Each structure stands twice: as structure tokens, then as C-alpha cells.
Amino acid sequence: MPRNDDKTSPYYIDNPARVRAIQAAMRDRGLAAYLGTRPRTLSWVLDAFCPWHSYLVIPAQGDPAVFTFLVDATRLADETWFPADWVRAYAPMGGQDPVSCIASFLAEELGLGGGKLGVETGISVYTPEGNLTKYEWDALEGALPGWELVNSHEIVDELQLIKDPGTVARFREASRIVDVGQAAARAALEKGGWKGMTETVIAGIAALAMRRAGSVSEWNFAGLNEISSGYRTGLGACTPPTTREFQAGEPLMLDFHSMFKLALGDHSHNYLIGPASARLRRHADNFVELVSTVLGAYRAGRTPSDMASIMVGRAEELGCADFVVPGCEHGIGLFGDEWRIGGRIEGPFPYWTDPDHEYAAGELLICAMQYAAPDEGVGFRYENPILLSGKGCEPLSKYPLAIEEIA
Amino acid sequence: MEEKLPYLEKAWRDEAAKRLSAELTPEKMNGITTSMADIYANCPDGKSRWMFVRCAEGRLEEFLTGEGEAPEAEFRILGDYGTFAAISRGELGSQRALMTGKLKLKGNMAKALRLAPLADRINKVLSTVPTIY
Numbered sequence: 001m002p003r004n005d006d007k008t009s010p011y012y013i014d015n016p017a018r019v020r021a022i023q024a025a026m027r028d029r030g031l032a033a034y035l036g037t038r039p040r041t042l043s044w045v046l047d048a049f050c051p052w053h054s055y056l057v058i059p060a061q062g063d064p065a066v067f068t069f070l071v072d073a074t075r076l077a078d079e080t081w082f083p084a085d086w087v088r089a090y091a092p093m094g095g096q097d098p099v100s101c102i103a104s105f106l107a108e109e110l111g112l113g114g115g116k117l118g119v120e121t122g123i124s125v126y127t128p129e130g131n132l133t134k135y136e137w138d139a140l141e142g143a144l145p146g147w148e149l150v151n152s153h154e155i156v157d158e159l160q161l162i163k164d165p166g167t168v169a170r171f172r173e174a175s176r177i178v179d180v181g182q183a184a185a186r187a188a189l190e191k192g193g194w195k196g197m198t199e200t201v202i203a204g205i206a207a208l209a210m211r212r213a214g215s216v217s218e219w220n221f222a223g224l225n226e227i228s229s230g231y232r233t234g235l236g237a238c239t240p241p242t243t244r245e246f247q248a249g250e251p252l253m254l255d256f257h258s259m260f261k262l263a264l265g266d267h268s269h270n271y272l273i274g275p276a277s278a279r280l281r282r283h284a285d286n287f288v289e290l291v292s293t294v295l296g297a298y299r300a301g302r303t304p305s306d307m308a309s310i311m312v313g314r315a316e317e318l319g320c321a322d323f324v325v326p327g328c329e330h331g332i333g334l335f336g337d338e339w340r341i342g343g344r345i346e347g348p349f350p351y352w353t354d355p356d357h358e359y360a361a362g363e364l365l366i367c368a369m370q371y372a373a374p375d376e377g378v379g380f381r382y383e384n385p386i387l388l389s390g391k392g393c394e395p396l397s398k399y400p401l402a403i404e405e406i407a
Numbered sequence: 408m409e410e411k412l413p414y415l416e417k418a419w420r421d422e423a424a425k426r427l428s429a430e431l432t433p434e435k436m437n438g439i440t441t442s443m444a445d446i447y448a449n450c451p452d453g454k455s456r457w458m459f460v461r462c463a464e465g466r467l468e469e470f471l472t473g474e475g476e477a478p479e480a481e482f483r484i485l486g487d488y489g490t491f492a493a494i495s496r497g498e499l500g501s502q503r504a505l506m507t508g509k510l511k512l513k514g515n516m517a518k519a520l521r522l523a524p525l526a527d528r529i530n531k532v533l534s535t536v537p538t539i540y
Contacts, residue, residue, distance in 0.1 A: 070516060070517065070520065073516070073517035074517055077517070085515060085518075087517065088515050088516060088517060089515070089516035089517035089520070090516065091516055091520075092506065093505040093506055093508075093512060093516070094485075094486075094504075094505050094506075094507075094508040094509065094510045094511035094512060095485065095510075095511030095512045095513055096505070096511075096512055096516045100511070101516075104513055108513070
């Protein structure tokens with residue numbers, strides 16, 4: 001839809017200020033220009049959904065431009081705050097391939113003859129991370145004599161860490177929408193509604209409810225709404241839904257995703273389809289207790305390794321440490337930013353979350369916990385965006401934490 | 408039989424401008440305001456030449472040809488004389504020339520795409536000018 005930047009809206013984000021913040025960091029690092037290619041950067045600066053491989057060129061001073069795939073340029077221009085003339089297309093045509101466009105923009109439009117060009121590269125478990133490829137790096141070096149490419153992704157990563165009020169408000173709304181999806185799924189499952197139902201169908205029921213409530217996408221790259229039932233709940237933390245039918249006496253995990261103004265709803269809820277065995281009930285109670293412990297422990301000043309220790313320690317006490325996947329969070333931000341926590345890459349494994357990253361007030365992350373007993377065909381998942389403060393954390397999905405037995 | 412005019416020379420330019428003004432009404436040109444410079448490299452005499460078109464609200468305001476530096480234009484299309492000549496003779500489509508890299512476009516591709524049919528209309532008129540290449 002055409003853009004409406006209402007500064008009185010709770011969802012308003014001062015996007016030009018974000019550009020200025022990047023430019024200030026560029027000047028500190030001596031960069032003449034910055035080339036953003038990752039969806040997390042594109043979302044954060046353009047404030048628009050940008051699914052095709054795109055190139056955001058930010059000069060140290062002046063207005064940025066974005067080059068995106070020809071088929072989507074007009075739509076993107078309609079939705080971003082950038083003036084239409086600064087949303088450019090690239091295409092497989094003479095002078096219009098991405099590298100030619102970028103080189104021409106820097107040299108001919110900006111009049112920049114050389115300097116340091118900040119780029120975004122590295123490694124990620126997230127396939128569509130959008131890092132600059134070796135081909136692109138080499139081609140840009142060839143097309144830009146006098147320029148030195150410098151990996152500078154941390155500029156954006158650090159600026160994204162603390163969420164502004166507009167972003168938090170968007171996440172609250174995305175989480176409210178996910179709760180609508182969870183309620184719709186609950187209503188569809190109860191009173192025998194689960195009989196004959198499949199993972200794909202419950203995913204669709206929730207998707208429809210969330211779309212009606214204002215979501216524009218189930219966004220998740222790992223399978224949109226992720227669903228697992230029966231033995232599949234114990235297979236780990238990525239379960240695109242299948243046509244498997246639900247059965248009595250088995251666990252069911254519903255991991256729903258909504259998107260509201262690029263903010264990402266992400267909440268997992270678990271059920272036992274009755275009648276549940278005592279062993280299954282015991283696993284479920286363990287998991288709810290673990291999640292409660294972890295949510296109660298999150299606060300600014302703690303680190304990911306602190307949180308893992310707290311979780312594993314409690315699991316030992318409960319006698320379920322063998323079933324706990326170590327780690328209890330992943331990063332989150334506007335669309336495309338859903339993996340690593342923290343801006344720097346100084347941890348023991350570069351580009352993975354630094355286990356010693358000290359959380360600060362205003363950080364938002366997904367509390368993500370996975371319990372898996374594959375030999376017993378049982379698993380549970382909890383995901384919820386949490387907003388950290390000095391006193392604790394606020395789970396943004398308000399759907400009650402429980403693993404109910406439904407009949 | 409019509410007299411053939413040397414491509415890009417003054418007589419050719421005057422005849423082309425006359426035909427463009429007569430045949431391309433503002434309605435046919437969708438009321439556009441834009442400018443375009445074709446930059447011809449490797450002309451038969453070894454020089455570089457250009458052809459410049461400027462429209463305001465669909466009306467042809469300027470149609471110029473020359474040597475050396477072309478006027479500033481919203482779009483610049485660079486290619487060999489032979490490629491442009493083939494387009495003017497109707498032997499090669501401008502889209503194909505761009506897609507095969509024989510021509511290079513400088514300017515906002517998203518806008519250029521909307522103008523492509525209009526450029527084709529201009530080329531179609533130019534192809535009617537009796538020309539010596």
C-alpha cells in the first residue's frame with residue numbers, strides 16, 4: 001500500500017535518522033560509502049519489504065539510493081519512504097547490471113572517485129542473510145578502481161540492537177496477532193476438532209486468522225507456520241508442516257509467525273492430544289517449568305551463557321537435562337534480522353552469537369527453547385519475543401504459558 | 408525516389424525532426440517529459456557522435472545531433488555506430504540490443520522501462536528517413 005508516514009502513529013520510525021546514524025558511524029570509520037545487501041539492513045533503512053537481492057548505497061553525506069530487481073522496483077518505490085527517483089532497478093541489460101549501476105551511481109551521480117566502501121559479508125546459518133558474495137566483491141573491485149572494500153556490517157548490526165519505541169510497538173502488535181492465531185488454532189482443535197486434521201491444515205487455519213487480524217506474512221524462512229505432531233515434535237527446531245494427521249496421545253507443537261510493518265510475531269505453543277500418558281505429562285511439566293525459570297531470569301546485564309547455565313542447571317534438578325537443547329534465544333529485528341545476537345563478531349566463533357554478550361535494556365530477542373526426546377517421540381518448543389529491562393523481561397506474546405491436554 | 412541523407416548529418420537531422428514532430432503527437436508520447444542522448448562510438452570516420460531528444464509534456468522540444476560531448480540527459484544510451492544504425496534500419500530491436508549488452512543504458516531503469524515503447528516509436532519514425540549509413 002502507498003506509504004503514510006504519520007509521526008503521531010505509535011508505529012512511526014524516524015527512518016531518515018537511521019540513515020544519519022549510519023552516516024555518522026561511516027565517518028568514524030572513514031568510509032566514503034556503504035553498500036548494504038542484507039535484508040536486515042534493507043528493512044531497517046527502507047522500512048519496506050525487500051525480498052529480492054538489492055543494493056542500498058549510502059554516501060557519507062547526502063541521500064541514499066537502492067537498486068533492486070527490475071520486476072519489483074515500482075512496488076518498492078510505492079512502499080518505502082525513499083523518493084521514487086532514489087529507488088532504482090537493475091536488470092540483465094547493458095549498463096544496468098547491479099555492478100554497473102553501483103559503479104555508475106558512485107562515480108557519476110555522487111562524484112566519488114574512490115575511498116573505502118563498506119560492505120556486508122560474513123557467514124550465517126540463515127540462508128537468505130544477503131551477504132555480499134565473492135563474485136560481487138571481485139566484480140565491484142574490478143569496476144571501482146580507487147576503492148577499497150571493507151567489511152563493515154557491524155555498523156548496522158550495532159545500531160539495530162536497541163529497539164526504538166516504534167519498533168517495539170510494531171512487535172507488540174505482531175505478537176497480539178500471533179495470539180489471535182493461537183486462539184483460532186485452539187478453537188479448531190478442541191472438542192475433537194483435531195480428529196482428521198493435519199499439520200498443514202492447522203497452519204492454514206492460524207494463517208487465515210492472523211491475516212484477518214492484520215498480518216501480511218507468515219514470514220518464516222523455515223516453513224512459514226511451523227507445526228510438528230507426534231514423533232516430529234522431537235526432531236528439532238525446524239518443522240515445516242506436513243500432511244501428517246494428528247493422533248490421540250501425542251504431543252503437538254504450533255509455532256506461528258505473523259508480520260506487521262516488518263515486525264515479526266513468533267510464538268510457539270504446545271498441546272497434548274488426550275489421553276496423555278503420565279510420561280508425556282511429566283515431559284510437558286518439565287518443559288513448562290524450564291520456560292518459567294528462564295523467563296524469570298532474563299534481564300539486562302545477563303549473557304547468553306548465563307541463561308544457558310540457568311536453564312541447564314534447572315533441567316538437571318528436574319532430571320530432564322538430556323532433553324534440553326543448549327541455548328535459549330535467538331536474535332530478532334525487522335524482517336531479515338532473525339539470527340545472531342549482538343553487533344560484534346568477537347566471540348569464540350565469529351558470526352555466531354557471542355556467549356558473553358551482555359544484554360542491555362531495550363534489547364529484543366526471541367526466547368527460544370527446544371526440548372527433544374526423539375527416542376520417545378516427544379518434543380516441545382517455546383518461542384516468544386521478549387523485551388529486556390534492568391528488572392527482567394516482558395514476553396510480548398501474552399498467550400498463557402501452559403501445555404494443556406485437549407480432547 | 409527520395410534523396411538519401413547522410414545519417415546524423417544536418418540534413419538528416421532536419422528531416423528526422425520534421426517527421427518526428429508530425430507523427431508523434433503528445434498523446435502518442437503519453438505526455439512525457441524526459442530527455443535521452445544516444446552516444447555513438449566508432450563512427451565510420453572514427454569519431455564519436457550523439458543524437459539528443461528532449462520532450463516536454465509529450466511534445467518534441469529538441470532533436471539535435473553532434474560530435475563530442477553530448478548534452479546532459481535523463482537517459483544516456485551508449486553503443487557502437489553499427490548497433491544504432493542497425494536499430495534505425497529496423498534490423499535490430501532496441502530491447503534486444505540492451506539485453507545482449509550491445510547498448511548500455513545510464514539512468515533509472517525502472518523509469519526507462521516505461522519509456523521503452525516511446526523510444527521504439529521514435530526509432531520507427533527515424534527508420535522512415537531515407538538514410539545513407
